[in-house]
Amino acid sequence: LAYSGGLDTSIILKWLQEKYDAEVIAYTADIGQKINKKKIVKNAKALGIKRIIIEDLKDLFVKEYVYPMIRGHAMYEGIYLLGxxxxxxxxxxxxxAIAKKHDAYAVSHGSTGKGNDQIRFELSYHYFGPKIKIIAPWRIWKLSSRTDLIKYAKKNKIPIPKDKKGAPPFSVDDNLYHTSTEGKVLENPKKTAPEFIFQRTTSPEKAPNKASYVTIGFKNGDPITVNGKKLSPGN
Known part of the structure; x- marks a missing residue:
């Protein structure tokens, strides 16, 4: 299972064990998102998972996936970064690759049954492992709403994340390339997005009055230095 450590994939961990009587491998790819590795391991172990794999893929992600996107000026409608x-x-x-190594008969993801992410995962699964079964819980189980998930989590003593006000947090997907936030007030286009959800930027009102200059060095279209200092892709 592609495991983020969040509510949805924690529920899927439990559900896969119940539904298929399966030994599940929890897999987390570190691609620069805000990640608490100790918490991921703790949550997975609490759900009965014995094998937890966390891989640092930051350099690989940037070098082989992000850089080609930058060279191709790839953005959705000229604005949205496709991180x-x-x-x-x-x-x-x-x-x-991990499924083949451990002789697993199936792979699974936590994407919903109405978005494009399920297609991205599954086309890749078919390409890299055409003989390996795909389990897409959101298209199988009877949990059809956030309320159903909360009930299932409470029943199985799965921790439910909350923000500082005690409410469910925004849904956030982030990595080294971008941060995508959705849910709650953002579902209403008439509402202005609250400033606190922006994790990488500062509003002009709060920005320094004096500008700073950054020099970026490129080679074959890829950034390799910042202010003259050579850095790895992940840095």
Whole structure:
């Protein structure tokens, strides 16, 4: 299972064990998202998982996936960075490699049955491991709403994340390339997005009055230095 450590994939961990009487491998790809490795391991173990794999893929992700996107000026409608989209094939590729190594008969993901992420995962699964079964819980189980998930989590003593106000948090997908936030007030286009959800930027009102200059060095279209200092792709 592609495991983020969040509510949805924690529920899927439990559900896969119940539904298929399966030994599940929890796999987390570190591609630069905010990640608490100790918490991921703790949550997975609490759900009965014995094998937990966390891989650092930051350099690989940037070098082989993000850089080609930058060279191609790839953006949705000229605005939206495709960080979530481009991360899925890499995660799926590593899942298949691990499934083959451990002789697993299936791979699974936590994408819903109405979005594009399920397609990105599954086309990659088919390409890299055409003989390995795909389990897409959101298209199988009877949990059809956030309320159903909460009930299932409470029943199985799965921790339910909450924000500082005690409410369910925004749904966030982030990596080194971008951060995508959805849910709650963002579902209403009339509402202004609250400032606190922006994790990488500062509003002009709160920005320094004096500008700073950054020099980026490129080679064959890929950034390799910042202010004259050579850095790895992940840095």
């Amino acid at each position: 979530t989209s481009i991360a899925r094939p890499l995660i799926a590729k590593r899942q298949i």
